[in-house]
Amino acid sequence: MTLWTSAEIAAATNGQANQDFTVTGVTFDSREVGPGDLFLALTGEETDGHRFLGGAFANGAAGAVTSQSVTYPSVQVDNTMIALEDLGCAARARVDATIIGVTGSVGKTGTKEALAAALNRAHPGRVHWSVKSYNNHTGVPLSLARMPRETRFGVFEMGMNHAGELSVLTGMVRPHIAIVTAIAPAHTAFFSGEEAIADAKGEIFQGLEPGGTAIVPFDSPHRDRLLAAAQPYAGRIVTFGSGAGADVRAVETMRVESGGTFVTARVHDRELSFTIAHPGAHWVSNALAVLAAVNDAGGDLGLAGLALADMAGLPGRGQRFLARVPGGEALVIDESYNANPSSMRATLAVIAQEDRRRIAVLGGMRELGDDSAAYHAALVEPIDEAGISHAILVGAEMVPLARALEGRVDFVHVPDAAAAKARLIDVLAPGDAVLIKGSNGIGLSAVVAALKAPAMAGTGD
Template sequence: MGTPLWTIDEVLAAAHGSVRGEPGDVFGVSIDSRTVAPGDLFIAIKGDQFDGHAFVDAALEAGATAALVSSDQADSLAVPKGGLIIVPDSYDGLYDLARAARARATGKMLAITGSVGKTSTKETFRLILSSFGVTHAPVKSFNNHWGVPLTLCRMPRDTEFGVFEIGMNNAGEITPLSKLVQPHIAMITTVAPVHLENLGSLDAIAAAKAEIFDGLLPGGTAVVHGDIEHTPFLKDRASKAGAGRVMTFGHGASNDAELMQVALHADCSTVEAKIGGQTIAYKVGAPGEHLVINSLGVLAICSALELDLAKAGLALANMEQPDGRGRKHIIDTPGDAITLLDESYNANPASVKAALKVLSRLPTGQRGRRIAVLGDMLELGDNAAAMHGALVYDLTALGVDKVYACGPLMKALWRVLPMEKRGAYAETSQGLQKPLVADLAPGDAVMIKGSLGSKMGPLVDLILQRYKDR
């Protein structure tokens, strides 16, 4: 199998564990028995719904070389093959191994947070930095109290660039994760009305996002959006946390990474920017002004890392959006193709507006329409209904022809939506399936978006199953 990710002795030393059975060296780490591969270490975490200790047998049978378990569960566990690493608490063991991974790392560590754009920015870093050296980043978002330490545990010992996405639902959640990662560079994509239900105000959201600077190594680099209301606060917060350099990105000439010119297209964007005094032209391979703006922050960080900006810019041409986060499908029909924009993973006012702008630039057939399918934006607090209703202005200004909406909060939009724009309304996304599929016609461009709890993904799957995707 090659060089192990961890020797068994390293795991035992890091997690302060004892052994039962015959565990072997570790070539991967998992906390989900369904994803275990031969040679993995399975860490049995007790979650909100399931206790990983119930799946230790399955993980070992699937080829895990060992399972890291809590001592109070160990006596009830058989060892059909491999072995057990017994620790006082498996959750603490996950963090102990993560700290050991960070302690042995010699590469540059980057941490990203923000109200929107975290995952796409993380993937952009993966794309660019991989052309400069061994790059490690989470396979999915993996941005919470399980995902961040797991990503550290999985980091190869020869990693030159480690990229970590850090999210939150409440104040105080980012600080411990940032301190775990200890980034050399920390980036905040933006501050927008997300999690207002928990945090109450944009000021509180900005303060929560700024916690990412709490783990920044002394003298490290902070990178923040330079065109938003909270830029001065974020810069000050970074400086007080010990940042040696604070960089900004955005439209204005005062930014370290300045957008000079941009041409937005249905499939991509062409950009001219000034990064630390160097002017470069490049293409962003996925559509959307929001991706252009975040690319400036990415290039600012490349500049801070003293990487070749021209080479970094070339890599941006290969950017693609993942499923649920802006992936575009072209669906063949007997007439013109249907264009489907899959934004089903999550939603808030800022990301919905960005997605509507992308929809407005998608090509349609001769009789095609631009159709928005919208589910509730959750966790917006007391002003949630007003924020949903206010989307009517963007839908009108951007020339969306038809709207399908679902969820109790989307009633506020439905009530103010002009009759000619109404497709159908339902209490749940399932209720939109029949009317939406029946209405789709050759040449249409359709965008589907909603918070994860709105369950918009099945609508995407239904359309793709009905038509052949290319």
């Protein structure tokens, strides 16, 4: 199906088309170009997308947006980054859809995926959502630009690491419903404290459409701050959590044999029982936010519950798989995409539920500023509580935790992901459970990739 015509692209970006063409997708990464795509030749300090035009068209691009005159089918503009933003805003303007924005220090990608799955259950093929973690100044307009005009629901993740960033992103997305999942220490190097993080996350409400709904975590110590941020912009505020008084509340929870959680929830004046495939209290909170949004959007709560039961883990964000090891298999919990103190505690609590030997590969948590050493050292408590038999600490940031663990837990401290992989292969045994978690820059996804390989290094294959 046609996503954009060259005339529509030119009108949206105030550009000039050199010929007629149509596209079925949009990307600014030439490696991701497929047949029929539009390639945006973005320019930056370190690269220039115009260098990759040949490769993009060799991969099947149907057109490009450029700031130079080229012979390929294209729309020429003054600035390709501004053109991407303009195309995203044009996509948002042309749809008759309910738009939902999601942000938070933790849980935003999982909540976005669960919400999209819940809505898609009732409206298959009519839901559009951000892929991966495309939640920044390039990812959000790209996700918008990819939205088909027939979309019924749009779900967009928005992130930030500085004040003011979310106000710009939410102004593009213009959500009818805006969710803050949770407030936790993350990117604290750029903020004076959690209150400042809450204020920055609360910027998402500034983009609400008139009469829109703000969804706020009831149990958060920053609830009142978020409520105050929402009140000038929201026509309606809905809270979710476990505390008495939450509009969408977990009345009862129970761990099920599969590792997930059976939940009885009250959604305003309705009661609903459902199972969440993902384990952990943090996923109960995510699910309540999903139900709050589905209900406010006029969706089907029963089908939303079924979608939550069927959800598989995302790579880097809770995906579980069995890895081949000499003599058998070991359970791997892949949380390698990112980490902050709150998410570290939550995922260590998840592996604590495994009735087997527990190993943790923990990478440094970045962008924590002056309090970084204290945050890392404080992980000794959840490691103890999780009953970790062996910990592999990765990166220079983990020095304070290594000192705190002396004499308490069997551990090694290694410099990088390659050394972590070598150590893990030495100690991992059949029946073990291993949690792999750290900031993305530590590179623990390489350890996960090695465990997914048909024949792990060191197994003799």
